Amino acid sequence: xxxxxxxxxxxxxxxxxxGGEHHLPLIMNLVDQELSEPYSIFTYRYFVYLWPxxxxxxxxxxxxxxTVVCKMGDHRHTFRGYIxxxxxxxxxxxxxxxxxxxxxxIKVMMESGxxxxxxxxxxxxxxxLALYGRLGFxxxxxxxxxxxxxxxxxxxxxxxxxxxxxxxxxxxxxGVEAQGLGDGIPAEENLLx
Amino acid sequence: xxxxxxxxxxxxxxxxxEAIDNGAAPVPLSFDRTIDIQRVIDIMDHLLAxxxxxxxxxxLAQTVFSCIYLLRPDRTSSHVLMHxxxxxxxxxxxxxxxxxxxxxxxxxxxxxxxxxxxxxxVDGDEKCLSILHAVEETLSRQLKACxxxxxxxxVVEDVEPLQTSLEFEEGFCRAVLCRLxxxxxxxxxxxxxxxxKMVRFLTFGKLLCAQHFYHVLTCMRRPQGKGLELAxxxxxxxLSELDSMLKSEEFLxxxxxxxTLEDGIEDKTTASGCQPIGFDSTLNSRSAAPTPPRAIKxxxxxxAVNYFQKLLHDLEIICSYSLDPILEDALRFVVDFQxxxxxxxxxxxxxLLLVQDGKLYGREPLFAVICKAAxxxxxxxxxxxQKNETVTQLGxxxxxxxxxxxxxxxxxRRKLGKILQDWRIIYVQLELAFRKEFGDITSTSIDQNVxxxxxxxxxxxxxxxxxxxxxxxxxxxFELELYSTSEYCMVYWYIYVIxxxxxxxxxxxxxxxxxxxxxxxKKKRDYVKDxxxxxxxxxxxxxxxxxxxxxxxLMMMLASLRNENKMFLCLGxxxxxxxxxxxxxxxxxxxxxxxHASYFSFRETISNARFSTLxxxxxxxxxxxxxxxxxxxxxxxxxxxxxxxxxxQVAEHNSVALNLLCQLGNIEPSLKFSFEFxxxxxxxxxxxxxx
Numbered sequence: 001x002x003x004x005x006x007x008x009x010x011x012x013x014x015x016x017x018x019g020g021e022h023h024l025p026l027i028m029n030l031v032d033q034e035l036s037e038p039y040s041i042f043t044y045r046y047f048v049y050l051w052p053x054x055x056x057x058x059x060x061x062x063x064x065x066x067t068v069v070c071k072m073g074d075h076r077h078t079f080r081g082y083i084x085x086x087x088x089x090x091x092x093x094x095x096x097x098x099x100x101x102x103x104x105x106i107k108v109m110m111e112s113g114x115x116x117x118x119x120x121x122x123x124x125x126x127x128x129l130a131l132y133g134r135l136g137f138x139x140x141x142x143x144x145x146x147x148x149x150x151x152x153x154x155x156x157x158x159x160x161x162x163x164x165x166x167x168x169x170x171x172x173x174x175g176v177e178a179q180g181l182g183d184g185i186p187a188e189e190n191l192l193x
Numbered sequence: 194x195x196x197x198x199x200x201x202x203x204x205x206x207x208x209x210x211e212a213i214d215n216g217a218a219p220v221p222l223s224f225d226r227t228i229d230i231q232r233v234i235d236i237m238d239h240l241l242a243x244x245x246x247x248x249x250x251x252x253l254a255q256t257v258f259s260c261i262y263l264l265r266p267d268r269t270s271s272h273v274l275m276h277x278x279x280x281x282x283x284x285x286x287x288x289x290x291x292x293x294x295x296x297x298x299x300x301x302x303x304x305x306x307x308x309x310x311x312x313x314x315v316d317g318d319e320k321c322l323s324i325l326h327a328v329e330e331t332l333s334r335q336l337k338a339c340x341x342x343x344x345x346x347x348v349v350e351d352v353e354p355l356q357t358s359l360e361f362e363e364g365f366c367r368a369v370l371c372r373l374x375x376x377x378x379x380x381x382x383x384x385x386x387x388x389x390k391m392v393r394f395l396t397f398g399k400l401l402c403a404q405h406f407y408h409v410l411t412c413m414r415r416p417q418g419k420g421l422e423l424a425x426x427x428x429x430x431x432l433s434e435l436d437s438m439l440k441s442e443e444f445l446x447x448x449x450x451x452x453t454l455e456d457g458i459e460d461k462t463t464a465s466g467c468q469p470i471g472f473d474s475t476l477n478s479r480s481a482a483p484t485p486p487r488a489i490k491x492x493x494x495x496x497a498v499n500y501f502q503k504l505l506h507d508l509e510i511i512c513s514y515s516l517d518p519i520l521e522d523a524l525r526f527v528v529d530f531q532x533x534x535x536x537x538x539x540x541x542x543x544x545l546l547l548v549q550d551g552k553l554y555g556r557e558p559l560f561a562v563i564c565k566a567a568x569x570x571x572x573x574x575x576x577x578x579q580k581n582e583t584v585t586q587l588g589x590x591x592x593x594x595x596x597x598x599x600x601x602x603x604x605x606r607r608k609l610g611k612i613l614q615d616w617r618i619i620y621v622q623l624e625l626a627f628r629k630e631f632g633d634i635t636s637t638s639i640d641q642n643v644x645x646x647x648x649x650x651x652x653x654x655x656x657x658x659x660x661x662x663x664x665x666x667x668x669x670x671f672e673l674e675l676y677s678t679s680e681y682c683m684v685y686w687y688i689y690v691i692x693x694x695x696x697x698x699x700x701x702x703x704x705x706x707x708x709x710x711x712x713x714x715k716k717k718r719d720y721v722k723d724x725x726x727x728x729x730x731x732x733x734x735x736x737x738x739x740x741x742x743x744x745x746x747l748m749m750m751l752a753s754l755r756n757e758n759k760m761f762l763c764l765g766x767x768x769x770x771x772x773x774x775x776x777x778x779x780x781x782x783x784x785x786x787x788x789h790a791s792y793f794s795f796r797e798t799i800s801n802a803r804f805s806t807l808x809x810x811x812x813x814x815x816x817x818x819x820x821x822x823x824x825x826x827x828x829x830x831x832x833x834x835x836x837x838x839x840x841x842q843v844a845e846h847n848s849v850a851l852n853l854l855c856q857l858g859n860i861e862p863s864l865k866f867s868f869e870f871x872x873x874x875x876x877x878x879x880x881x882x883x884x
Contacts, residue, residue: 106767123674133677136765138776142603142673145250152603154675158765159772 006091008060013097015104018048018055026057026064027085034087036122036149047071047084054081054108056101058088065092068101072114081109083119086128098131106135110160117160120146120153132156204475209264218261218471220272227356230365233274234445235469236262237372238494240282242462243472245497248289248504248538251489252304254477257286258311261471266315274369277324280317281376281407287313288410289538296541297596305537310480329373336366364444368464371437374430377405406431406501409508413542417555421512421546428509435498435505438464460493500536507539511546516554520566520591523547527598528665529832532874537601544599548592559588564647567654568706573647583626587619587655594662606669609662610780616659617784623652650705657698663691663786668875676777678868679761681877682751683774686795687781688875689744694787696737703731732826736833739819743844743876746812750851750879751868752802758860808855813848817841842872850879 018027028044048055051071058066066088072081083105088098109117120143121128129139137156146153206212222232243256262269262279269276290313294306331352338352339362354362355369409427412420445465463469474488492500510533514526530543549555553562561574578584590612597608627648667688670676676684730738754760763770774792775782782790820841827833854860865884868877 103766110767134765136763136768136773138680138773139675139677140776141607142675144601144603150250157776159768159776161768161772 004091005094006060006065006089008092008095010095012060013065013095013100014059015100016057016059017104018052018057023055023057023064024048027055027067027069030064030067030087030089031069031085034089035085036147036151038148039085044069054105056104058092058097058101060092065089066097066101068098068105070105070109072109072112078115079113081106081112081114081117083117086119093127098128099135102131102135106158115160115162117158119156121156122147123152123154129154129156132158204478205473206476207479209261209476212261212473212476213265213268217473218265218268220262220268220275222272222275222470225357227358227361227365230356230369231445231448231465231467232470233278234365234368234372235463235465235467236260236275236471237278237369238463238465239469239472239491240278241501242491242494242497244282244286245500246489246491247286247305248500248536249492250304250537251491253286253290253308253311253313254480255474255489256491257282258477259472259474261473261476264312264476266312273324273328277328278373278376280315281325283313283315284318285376285407285410287318288407292410292414292545293537293541296544296599311477325373325377329370329377332366332370332373336363336370339363339366361444361448364441364448367437368441368445371434371441375405375434375438377407405434409505410542413508413512414545416549418514418516418546421514425509425512428505428512431505432502435502439498459495462491462494462497464494504536504539507533507535508542511539511543514546516546518553518557518562518565520553520562523553523595524598524661525832527595531598531602531605540599540601544596547595547599551588551592553595559591560584563587563591563651563654566658567647567650568702569647569650573643573650576643576647578627578630578644578647581626581630583619583622584651587623587651590615590619591658594658598665602669603673606666606673606675609666609669613659613662613666613780613784613786616655616662617786620652620655620659623648623655627652650702653698653702653705657695657702659784659786660691660695660698663781663784664688664695666781667691670777671870671875679763680773680777681868682748682755682761682799683770683777683795685744685748685751686798687778687790689741689748690787690790691781692737692741692744696734696741699737700731700734703734732823735819735823735826736837739816739823739840740876742812742816742819743840743847746816746844746847746851747868747877748799749802749807749812750847750854752799753804753807753854754866755799756802757804760866804851804855807851811848811851813844813851816844817848820844839873840876843876843878846872846878850881853881854879 024044027048028039028041031039031044047069054068054070054072056068057064067085068083068087069085070081070083072079074080083102086098086102088101106117117137118140119132119137121132123129123142135158137158139154140157141155143153143155145151206215206217212218221229222236223229240257240260243251243259247253247256258264260279260282262275263282266279266283269279286308290306290308332355334352335355339354339359355365356362405427409424409431412424412427414420442464445463449465449467461467507530510530517523517526527543527547535543546554552558558574560579564573593612597605597612600608627644630644630648667684670684751761755762763773771792774795820837823837824834827837857864860866863883865882867880867882869880870877872878
């Protein structure tokens with residue numbers, strides 16, 4: 001086993017939608033532990049009270065190991081989903097838990113009529129950038145010193161296809177296939193060119 | 194309580210007065226004169242760290258003005274050294290706030306200029322030049338006295354030493370002197386240096402009248418870049434004082450009063466490694482001064498010195514600029530300058546130099562600049578068409594563009610995308626305005642011809658400039674890491690189509706200008722003969738052609754990898770490549786840049802790409818050939834020569850890669866392809882690795 005990694009089967013992870021006040025401390029603990037930005041309890045309440053169906057938690061044997069917190073609403077004439085926080089405990093990373101959490105939220109947003117989904121991620125957070133890239137997000141903007149710690153952010157955006165059947169020439173795959181989402185460490189590489 | 198958000202709540206003292214009453218900032222700093230001077234040096238160093246942190250995005254209130262001595266200017270009056278140093282700091286901060294406010298480059302970093310409630314301007318600060326000189330003179334004497342051999346000591350024995358330990362006197366004198374000299378301030382402005390007052394300073398200790406940081410700042414703000422040469426000299430002096438400061442580190446550590454040096458010396462904000470007295474970063478959180486809801490980490494003293502070295506080098510680049518009246522060169526200068534990733538202060542100064550009083554460098558009226566850029570004859574700049582409202586608006590648009598190019602590249606790219614629309618609109622407006630103008634002011638046929646020519650040239654230039662902006666928008670995406678490898682194919686396709694239009698407009702503009710030039714100088718018969726005979730593509734257009742080949746080569750190579758090997762495909766569960774295309778190029782599409790460019794035209798271009806066809810026609814070889822041919826044309830321009838070299842390397846590398854790919858046929862799964870920017874910031878080279 002890799003050092004610091006939890007041993008578990010993926011089927012042991014249970015995903016639940018935000019179920020009420022008893023979930024709030026679990027979410028707050030995870031976010032405070034893992035994200036650099038400070039949030040007050042009002043911020044958390046704002047999200048989970050208004051959009052409880054967009055927040056999910058991942059449990060392993062009763063322990064909360066990951067969470068996603070989102071919202072949606074009008075933004076400059078666009079109905080837009082927003083992923084505010086996505087956290088998975090370090091030992092549980094690389095096993096598609098974050099992908100599963102965020103996919104659940106995005107699906108609800110899509111079904112609710114969102115035209116696009118956005119979020120910000122630190123430019124240094126390679127894991128998150130790769131994850132969202134696989135889901136179809138583009139890096140739309142770079143935000144100079146966006147975070148209080150002085151790090152730049154990328155504004156990531158996922159545009160949903162328009163419902164017009166003539167609009168897209170290629171079929172849109174449905175459902176998430178966890179393609180290449182593992183964190184396999186590449187074997188030693190030999191440069192040929 | 195959240196420790197990440199505590200700085201608004203937790204503070205050691207309720208007020209500055211309470212801090213002072215508690216002895217947080219004593220005057221003198223110690224009754225032991227050696228400790229006193231050590232503490233002063235620590236404060237000087239810590240202030241340098243504060244200042245650098247402020248420049249890099251911290252708030253003034255949490256950094257420089259966390260110094261209690263600065264917050265209560267009167268208290269230091271009995272301590273001449275501290276008093277004069279505090280004045281210098283305030284005056285320098287004030288000059289910088291002024292410069293950044295004037296430049297309005299502050300973008301998201303609007304914290305920089307927020308100084309409400311802070312004593313940034315204190316009566317008497319403007320006189321600090323004379324006080325500082327007096328302090329420096331005394332220090333120079335003290336240094337001289339301690340260095341003099343015993344026999345000569347009598348001559349200078351009236352000089353009281355800086356502190357009490359004789360063995361350390363020279364070290365302390367030197368440490369304080371370089372810190373003061375770095376700071377030295379020209380109260381009334383640099384004007385004093387140009388005139389008679391300079392003599393007074395020159396007689397004093399052979400010190401130049403102004404050799405320090407504040408002087409750099411004031412010189413650079415002289416109108417029309419007239420102080421740049423002098424500023425360059427001051428920059429050199431500043432750099433040498435910074436070197437002396439670095440050299441003083443060992444001595445200060447050695448004599449450090451704080452006893453043992455613990456770990457983490459690299460993080461220390463002073464050369465000595467001691468914690469300075471008289472600072473509290475939480476003090477202002479209760480006052481009106483704006484403080485973000487979070488404590489900040491100061492840069493270390495070493496990093497602060499490095500920051501100032503970088504800043505001074507950036508300012509030196511600005512000072513070495515020739516103030517070329519040709520717009521294209523000015524644009525290239527500022528684009529190249531941005532490659533050094535200058536911070537806010539340097540960017541503010543480059544903007545202040547470029548745009549002054551609504552003119553380029555404060556001396557070239559915008560219409561004249563546009564006429565020159567549009568390759569119009571000298572007389573055109575005086576034509577009445579410049580009074581037209583839309584033409585004036587075009588001038589404003591150009592000023593906005595120049596300003597924008599000085600902002601941080603992240604912000605710049607977003608704004609460039611937005612102003613593309615404005616440039617498209619002004620083109621249409623100009624067309625209409627010129628038509629109207631043409632009817633109104635042209636009574637004679639000569640007038641008509643002149644006016645028609647000006648309008649034609651300007652319209653083509655507007656188109657060319659618009660494509661230039663579009664290209665800058667696209668390539669900045671690479672510098673900002675906005676594209677993923679699977680998107681490179683569409684990005685290079687877009688760069689390719691924009692480059693074609695840019696080359697077309699540039700060429701057209703040049704042909705128009707040659708055309709009228711030749712018409713003037715030659716008889717009609719000769720002119721017609723010449724047209725077919727010795728026409729050569731201008732080097733500027735050839736260079737664009739070279740880029741076109743590289744972009745095309747990359748696009749086709751990526752397309753073949755996609756088509757034949759299913760690599761670098763944009764797959765995702767929620768959308769397709771089309772949505773990625775629409776998002777990345779939304780602003781270009783909105784502005785119809787170019788007309789008819791769409792996702793479908795991209796797909797059409799790449800759908801048949803195969804390595805078998807690419808092997809017959811290798812664009813990279815053409816790019817290499819042009820780059821080689823162009824060397825002679827740019828021999829006098831080292832920057833362009835370097836660019837040619839880079840583009841040649843990209844072409845050469847990719848040409849080999851393409852050949853290899855063509856030979857490989859089916860690519861084994863163990864081979865991993867990637868695209869890297871090892872030779873050029875915008876044009877990638879293919880790398881194949883075996884995993």
